[in-house]
Amino acid sequence: MRTPLTALAVVLVLAVGGPALASDAAQRAKPKPDLKITQVEVTGTTSLSVSVQLKNAGTRKAGSSTVALTVSRDATASSDDAVVGTVKAPKVKPRKKAELTATVQVPAPTVGTYYLIACADSTDKLKERKEGNNCRASAALTVSTVTVTGAATAGGSVTAATSAGVCSGATCTVPSGAATVTLTPVAAAGNSFAGWSGASCPGTTDTQKRRVITNPTATVACTATFAPSRAVTYNTGGAPASAVAATTTAGSCAVNGANTGGCTVPSGAATVTLTASSTSGGLAFNGWSGDAACTTTNATVTITNPTADLTCTAAYLPI
Numbered sequence: 340m341r342t343p344l345t346a347l348a349v350v351l352v353l354a355v356g357g358p359a360l361a362s363d364a365a366q367r368a369k370p371k372p373d374l375k376i377t378q379v380e381v382t383g384t385t386s387l388s389v390s391v392q393l394k395n396a397g398t399r400k401a402g403s404s405t406v407a408l409t410v411s412r413d414a415t416a417s418s419d420d421a422v423v424g425t426v427k428a429p430k431v432k433p434r435k436k437a438e439l440t441a442t443v444q445v446p447a448p449t450v451g452t453y454y455l456i457a458c459a460d461s462t463d464k465l466k467e468r469k470e471g472n473n474c475r476a477s478a479a480l481t482v483s484t485v486t487v488t489g490a491a492t493a494g495g496s497v498t499a500a501t502s503a504g505v506c507s508g509a510t511c512t513v514p515s516g517a518a519t520v521t522l523t524p525v526a527a528a529g530n531s532f533a534g535w536s537g538a539s540c541p542g543t544t545d546t547q548k549r550r551v552i553t554n555p556t557a558t559v560a561c562t563a564t565f566a567p568s569r570a571v572t573y574n575t576g577g578a579p580a581s582a583v584a585a586t587t588t589a590g591s592c593a594v595n596g597a598n599t600g601g602c603t604v605p606s607g608a609a610t611v612t613l614t615a616s617s618t619s620g621g622l623a624f625n626g627w628s629g630d631a632a633c634t635t636t637n638a639t640v641t642i643t644n645p646t647a648d649l650t651c652t653a654a655y656l657p658i
């Protein structure tokens with residue numbers, strides 16, 4: 340009896356291919372984890388609270404891993420996406436989920452539409468059943484912007500800084516409702532800052548005369564007004580300079596010597612108040628003299644909008 344050739348061939352193939360096929364099958368059947376992101380939720384504008392659901396869809400426990408958070412212009416992860424944070428993920432049993440949270444800062448300026456993408460096992464520490472299903476994007480996020488502009492009259496300039504967004508010169512483009520912009524007046528030599536103005540210039544002026552605009556949601560335009568400096572000087576005769584208190588609504592005041600001080604103010608744009616103590620040591624105040632604007636027997640001299648240098652003298656006489 341003779342074995343048919345075709346049957347022999349089949350037996351040979353089985354004999355040769357059998358162990359290899361069995362090995363492949365064993366490989367396929369070998370339990371492996373399979374991490375995937377099943378949910379990405381985001382709240383916030385520039386500081387984002389991120390909530391990520393990490394699932395192990397595989398057949399073996401996934402060891403601890405890392406989830407990378409990136410910011411992308413589209414919903415597809417790519418190598419040029421900016422990494423804004425990573426989250427350590429715990430071990431996850433098969434068919435179980437882990438909830439991860441993080442707070443990340445969006446790099447400035449991210450305006451318009453973007454996505455927060457979470458990728459499981461970003462360091463590729465784990466051998467998974469599927470490696471291509473690890474990333475998931477949030478819903479589209481939108482950040483609108485507003486501009487804040489600082490302008491200056493002759494005699495000075497303005498610098499600008501912001502907590503988020505970008506400034507070019509004294510114009511800042513910032514995420515709406517999520518930035519603090521600070522405009523700083525810089526007087527040129529011989530000039531003084533007189534004040535801020537503008538029809539749409541919200542905010543407050545701090546002790547350094549800076550305009551601080553918090554969380555603007557509409558266009559802001561502030562103008563810093565400068566004017567040539569005028570000096571209002573006071574003398575106290577024999578009394579110490581501290582016998583007179585000097586204040587101004589614009590510019591600045593200082594003690595300049597043992598018996599003198601004064602204010603440097605923008606011409607025509609400041610009110611200076613000089614108040615003499617009734618006594619100083621063994622001396623008693625006895626009236627103001629000097630320029631006409633100063634002359635009074637009252638302790639307080641108020642000089643409104645001086646446009647020339649003035650000198651006021653407080654007379655102190657022995658008691």
Ligand SMILES: [Ca+2]
Pocket residue numbers: 373374375467468469470471472473
């Ligand atoms: Ca996977």
Ligand SMILES: [Ca+2]
Pocket residue numbers: 460463464465466467470
């Ligand atoms: Ca992996």
